[in-house]
Amino acid sequence: MHKFTKAVAVIGLSLIMSHSAMAETMKLGFLVKQPEEPWFQTEWAFADKAGKDLGFDVIKIAVPDGEKTLNAIDSLAASGAKGFVICTPDPKLGSAIMAKANSYGLKVITVDDQFVTAKGKPMENVPLVMMAASKIGERQGNELWKEMNNRKWNVAETAVMAITSNELDTARRRTNGSMDALKAAGFPEKQIYQVPSKSNDIPGSFDAANSMLVQHPEVKNWLIVGFNDNTILGGVRATEGQGFKPENVIGIGINGVDAVNELSKSKATGFYGSLLPSPDIHGYKSIEMLYNWETKGVEPEKFTEVTDVVLITRDNFKAELEKKGLN
Numbered sequence: 001m002h003k004f005t006k007a008v009a010v011i012g013l014s015l016i017m018s019h020s021a022m023a024e025t026m027k028l029g030f031l032v033k034q035p036e037e038p039w040f041q042t043e044w045a046f047a048d049k050a051g052k053d054l055g056f057d058v059i060k061i062a063v064p065d066g067e068k069t070l071n072a073i074d075s076l077a078a079s080g081a082k083g084f085v086i087c088t089p090d091p092k093l094g095s096a097i098m099a100k101a102n103s104y105g106l107k108v109i110t111v112d113d114q115f116v117t118a119k120g121k122p123m124e125n126v127p128l129v130m131m132a133a134s135k136i137g138e139r140q141g142n143e144l145w146k147e148m149n150n151r152k153w154n155v156a157e158t159a160v161m162a163i164t165s166n167e168l169d170t171a172r173r174r175t176n177g178s179m180d181a182l183k184a185a186g187f188p189e190k191q192i193y194q195v196p197s198k199s200n201d202i203p204g205s206f207d208a209a210n211s212m213l214v215q216h217p218e219v220k221n222w223l224i225v226g227f228n229d230n231t232i233l234g235g236v237r238a239t240e241g242q243g244f245k246p247e248n249v250i251g252i253g254i255n256g257v258d259a260v261n262e263l264s265k266s267k268a269t270g271f272y273g274s275l276l277p278s279p280d281i282h283g284y285k286s287i288e289m290l291y292n293w294e295t296k297g298v299e300p301e302k303f304t305e306v307t308d309v310v311l312i313t314r315d316n317f318k319a320e321l322e323k324k325g326l327n
Contacts, residue, residue, distance in 0.1 A: 026056035028290055029076040029084030030283070031069065035062040038257045038326045039279045040087065043111070045325055046283030047085070054291050059084075066093050073100045082294045083107030085129075085286045091116045094123045107293055109300060111286045114169075124302055129286040131277045132305035133170045137177025137227075139275055140252050143311055144178070144223045145185040147250050147272055157220040160192040161212050163205045163231045171200070171227035174254060178225045197231065205234025213242045221248045222270075229253030229274050233262060236270040246270045256312055257326055263317045273313035280324050281306050 030047045032040040044060050051058040059081055063069040069089060076084055083106045088097065094115025101108045112130055115123040148158065162179055165171035175194075183189050193216065197208040205226060213222075222244065224235040232251040239249045249270025253259050256276030262269060289300040312320045 027059055027076075027079055027081040028056055028287055028294070029059045029061060029072070029081050029086075030287060031061050031063045031072050031084055031086040031088075033062075033064055033087050033089035035060075039255075042279040042325050043087070043283030046280045047287045050284045050287045050291070054288065056291055058287065063089055065089055066096070069093055069097060070100055073097065073104070073106065077104035077106060081106065083109075083290050085109045085111050085290055087112040088115065092118055092120070094126065098123070098126065107290060109286050109290050109293075111282050127289070127300040127302055127304070129282060129289070129304045129306065131282075131309075132307045133173035134177040135305070135307050136254055136275055136277065136309055137174035138181040139309060139311075140174070140225065140254060141178035141181025142185065143252050143273070143275070144225070144250055145182055145187065147252075148221075148223060151247070151250075153221045155188065155191075158191065158223065159216060159219040159221075160187065160223045160225055161209060161235055162192060162194045162225040163208050163235055164194050164196050165200050165227060165231070166196065168200070168227070174227040175225055182223070182225075197226075197234075200228070200231065202230050202234040202237065205231040206238050207234075209235040209238035210241070213238060222250070224249065224251035224270070226251075227254060229255045229258035229262075232274075233258075233271060236262075239270055244270065252311070256317075256321070259312065260317065260321070263312065263314050268314060273311050273317075275309045276312045276320060276324070276326075278306055278308040278324070279326070281308055 030044060034040055047058045059076060059079060061072040063072050091113050095117050109127045109129060114128050115126050117123060160182060162175050164175050179192055193212055195208045195212045197204040222239055224232050226232045226235060232253040236249060236251045246268050251271045253274035256274045259274035262271045292298040293300055310320050
């Protein structure tokens with residue numbers, strides 16, 4: 001009995017040791033800028049799922065600013081992590097992040113935002129996983145065109161209000177993609193009006209939309225283009241203030257999670273729906289790529305674009321958000 005107990009203890013000890021050795025080699029970080037946001041919570045949840053499926057631990061750290069980002073890289077290195085996925089709080093931290101990561105020999109994949117140098121030059125040598133900006137813009141334009149035809153609007157009485165933020169590369173590519181898709185579908189270019197927003201929020205787009213509405217009192221129906229949900233919501237609020245009925249306005253946002261309150265309202269508004277991207281794919285795929293890079297030497301593509309989006313409307317948004325764990 002004594003020998004048996006001793007043997008069990010030895011086996012138990014060797015198991016503990018092998019587990020700790022595995023943990024040392026199988027730690028990967030996942031750093032996000034806004035952990036309170038449903039988008040990033042979902043990325044984390046699916047990164048954890050990848051860890052369970054493939055056999056590694058995910059170290060999740062919130063990095064709301066530059067100092068916390070660099071401290072997090074120190075912590076990861078100290079814990080024996082081999083690399084990390086990051087959604088940076090500021091793309092211009094790219095050079096500093098890579099310098100620190102390289103000093104520890106950590107592999108890096110950036111998700112959602114591309115790193116740029118301090119001078120704003122894209123760092124194309126760092127693997128990037130992000131939503132395809134132009135393609136999601138094209139989808140917005142195509143969905144606006146489709147719903148306009150569903151409502152049998154007279155094109156001659158209709159205009160596009162494109163609320164732009166062209167200093168942001170992603171925003172510019174989304175809105176340009178949307179306008180290009182509308183033109184390709186046959187919408188007259190001369191009835192597409194662009195107006196810059198001073199800030200990327202509801203008040204900024206509300207002010208921009210108001211100035212546009214005043215300039216074009218002849219327009220009966222408006223299609224609203226913008227790069228996210230809040231841009232569209234600001235435009236819709238402006239049309240309401242100027243007396244437009246919901247049936248004469250179609251706005252389709254991009255992001256989904258910021259549209260929930262609007263789509264939950266008991267009465268329909270000019271905000272028709274939103275394009276919900278795939279934080280589940282971003283979270284799983286990015287860290288799976290990091291794992292394969294570390295364990296199999298498979299270097300990731302420099303750019304992996306995620307094109308999976310679903311149009312959520314008042315009819316389906318609850319079910320679609322639930323599927324992605326965003327409810």
